[in-house]
Amino acid sequence: MYVLDVDGAGSIGGSHPETILSNGYDVTVIEAMDLFNDLWIKEHTIEINHETAAEMGSDYEFVNGNICDADLIEEHVEEVAYIHHQAAKAGIRPNVEAPRE
Numbered sequence: 001m002y003v004l005d006v007d008g009a010g011s012i013g014g015s016h017p018e019t020i021l022s023n024g025y026d027v028t029v030i031e032a033m034d035l036f037n038d039l040w041i042k043e044h045t046i047e048i049n050h051e052t053a054a055e056m057g058s059d060y061e062f063v064n065g066n067i068c069d070a071d072l073i074e075e076h077v078e079e080v081a082y083i084h085h086q087a088a089k090a091g092i093r094p095n096v097e098a099p100r101e
Contacts, residue, residue: 001026003083004030004080005027005030005084006030006067006087007087008084009045010045016084016086018052025082026059029046029061032064
């Protein structure tokens with residue numbers, strides 16, 4: 001079964017793909033590699049998820065992208081069983097100043 005996880009590499013949503021993979025699901029994560037937070041957190045999380053997928057025999061794909069990109073989302077929802085959505089723009093001020101970015 002295939003799960004699409006949006007915001008599955010950041011400091012808040014990053015632990016969810018590991019749990020989903022550990023339960024035998026295949027996971028694709030879409031996450032913007034923005035510079036608001038240190039990228040090493042996301043890079044470390046992606047590495048852990050690749051390791052977990054290999055241990056479980058599951059598929060894991062990381063896509064660096066913005067969930068506001070409708071074409072990107074459409075490309076990944078075709079065969080999805082579940083969508084786990086935790087995505088949000090980091091920081092309150094940037095959200096108020098540019099809510100559609």
